[in-house]
Amino acid sequence: MLDRESTFKDPEIVRLLKSRFIPVAIDQAYQRRQKDAEGEFYRKIAGQGPRNNFQGTTQGLYLATAGGKLLGFNNNRGGDRIRRMMKKALEGFRASGAAVIERGKVDARYNPSSPEGGMVVRVQSKILGGYEETTDRWRKIFQGSLSRDNLWVTKAEHDALVAGRLLPTLKKRIARYHLVDNTRGEPPMWKADEIRSLELSLEDGRLSGTVHLETTNGKRGYKASLLGRVEKKNGRVVRFDLVARGEFWGEGTYTRGAPKGRFPLAASFTLADGSDIADGVPPQGSRGWVRGYLRQ
């Protein structure tokens, strides 16, 4: 969230990325672990930087040649340092004549694909109010942020929607992994027994219902109403629009800084059409355990 509205808002950095670099965005929790060509290439680059213990995070911005030589590393935000790093790297850069690395056999655990015959739904969430006013630049960014994740729907769930039915597995997945406050970072997902109530039905193409999610200690929760539309054509779902709106409370280890008390949080769901590169990103809730995410 912070990089988007700081480093990647800088016009010169954006210009350089479009014209002089090949930009790639990754969740390094995958690449630093995966045992395949992509993982090896990432570790080769990151291993030359200060974050070379692959048991922990290697988060940061890396500049590298196609041969894997590190040209620069920075884990700070803001335009100046990154702009300087990019320019310095370009000054010393010579295309090395490196060969293309063949993908070979991929580490399946870290290369999940969206379910064949299913669908991908974009999920975006936003806190609608409740923050205290601030002049802090970074807090302001968090306070206005709109999150993005993807919901994966299996073929069986898709086909049931076409037939006018909403399978319990899809309902639970929506609740556990996608009705979360992920507007300030990686959120805690809901455990199965934290679904206190979940009523979501599909009738004549209309989705409607309510949900109550709450941790055992009551410190984090969400009570919301849901409304949406499903449309089909030629045996495929062509519209899946859903909105949840309600009161959220609490925060997670990596989502500190939530508004105090209860605050309004909304989430929107929209069928992805593949036009956005982010449509190809696996759901955050599937990280490391896709089968568990899909099984419910």
Next chain:
Amino acid sequence: MNFPGFVSALCLAFSAVSGLFAEGLSEAEFQRLHKKLQVSGEKPWRTIPWKISLLDAQRAAVSEKKPIFIWAMDGHPLGCT
């Protein structure tokens, strides 16, 4: 307040509180929020031609003779972080 009056007041108070969640979303609110919660394609970071595979980036770097810029985060940078 007599007993029937007390019960009426209690019912009113209860429906006001429970209405926060039970009244549901109106069609207009659904439409408004669904439209509001869409990412703008005009945001600068979204105009950058990100790839999401490091090997795809390496292949492009070879063919275009450019260095690679890796945005590596905890959680996917195009997602929740």
